Amino acid sequence: MITENINLLTAIIAVVSASACALPGVFLVLRRMTLMSDAISHAILPGIVLAFFLTHSVSSPFLIVAATATGILTVVFVELLQKTKLVKEDAAIGLTFPALFSIGVILISRYSKNIHLDIDAVLLGELAYAPLNQLDINGREIGPVALYVMGFMLVLNVVFILVFYKELKLVTFDASLAATLGFAPTLIHYGLMTLVSMTTVGAFDAVGSILVVALIVGPPATAYLMTDSLTRMLILSVIIGSINALGGYWLSILLNVSIAGTIASVTLLVFVLVFLIVPNRGLVSIARRHIRQKWEFAQTMLVIHLFNHEGLPEAQEESEIAHLHEHLRWEPSFALRVVKNALNNRYVLQEASQLMLTERGRAKAQRTLVQ
């Protein structure tokens, strides 16, 4: 087979998987339940192993059903523990998934002689092999299994969110209003958790249980910083997920390293980048706003100082540029820069060595003092 073809297929599988994972991830991020995806992705292992024992096939649809059921069971266990009020949610998650995951690990190590499930593949998956595992119908190979599975999950997630958009939004924002209006928040909750489980199981084979968490959490968390609209957050999550997948895959070829690991790293990198530079909320714009406010505030102090002494006997002394830093207890260099800014903004005029308020500066002082 031609390598380029395989590369293209791998890239498509990565993008489709990333998009499918990002969509339910948006609601997990907004409901502050992202740890649940971590729990589910690990806890489905015993489901997969048990189903494998029963069917002796890694591509049986029964595997997906059994793993999804284990995923939902995880959610039930966590919530039961939490309901006792003796254990908080994070501890409940921390207790549940290692227990279930370890059952899977023990089963694999006990019977691994005659099965080809190994723990490395479980944790990291192997995207590179995903295109090679072809779906076989009547002896004809019609494309990679992973592509069909994740394509199906993508369509299912899109349809679910399109149909129940209103309900998902209401339950996520205000579950008690949803309940009083008759929108069964528990039903929606388990619907969403079923989707998360199914998507995780589907992605498991291709990308493993760690990367799948990066795909579910990373893009929505990034998109959350960029928009104030839920619809846009959903769309952005898919776009960011796809960019991360493509960028990560390309970089992994370039560096000849693990595809899954590189995609996860790129996901983090993109998040940090957006965190720094996004307008209004990013660290850079917050820092710039602070600096601007600092200068703005200093100029306000200056005009108020001049205004308070205007027309009084001490005015001459108080408005002497060379002495300003003493009156206002500023660093001399800082005082000079503030004066320069205030002159530029026409708040003050310089007459000989003294500052005079302009009409504009006086108005500013008055406005500030009245507030």
Place this chain on the structure above:
Amino acid sequence: MHTQETKAIQVTDLTVAYRETPVLWDIDLDVPPGVLLSIVGPNGAGKTTLIKAILGLVRPAAGNVLIYNKPYAVQRKIVGYVPQRGSVDWDFPTNVLDVVMMGRYGALGWVRRPGKQDRELAMHAIEKVGMEKYTTRQISQLSGGQQQRVFIARALVQDATIYLMDEPFQGVDATTERTIIALLQELRENGKTVVVVHHDLQTVTDYFDWVMLLNIRRIASGPVEETFTPDNLRETYGGRIAFIKN
């Protein structure tokens, strides 16, 4: 003595308990249609729990709630609910108009999307609470008072017959308080029944015509002038109340 007159809300023998600790003991409450009723009582008296029990959000250990003689489940559409402002995440990516539209979801039912008419109703409700300048504002950018008005507008678009509001005056500015109380009084004048969990004893007589005094059990309920008495207040708040006016 039982009158045959239909009650807007009728609570009988309602007990709510968390494990063995009773939060509400054997509550009876009749709310006649068209009153503006405040529920007052100290912290931990069970005011919010009572509202939630009426709405079916907490399951009672015993007792019954009827809305115009029928269970809440079949009367949802005539009941509007304003939860405490702190009960939701205001960083949710949505704007004022969108939140107010959520009040229409009950009328729409499952799956159906809000349309042009729902949008118009929402805009109208937003104008009523004086928030028309902020329709596209992200909800985290609003002040506490503005957020409360958005919640009230969301309940108004439900066009309910009964409104249940949990601390609508909590942490709001004076303007918002005036706007809200004017709206509540307008609702009553239009024949609606309004039940408000309230904290400020000073304003009970000015704002409301009915009052329920609650402290785990019902101390008293009825018209303000008969019910809001120093004796009842002392019984509700124990010795811990400094304010008792004649």
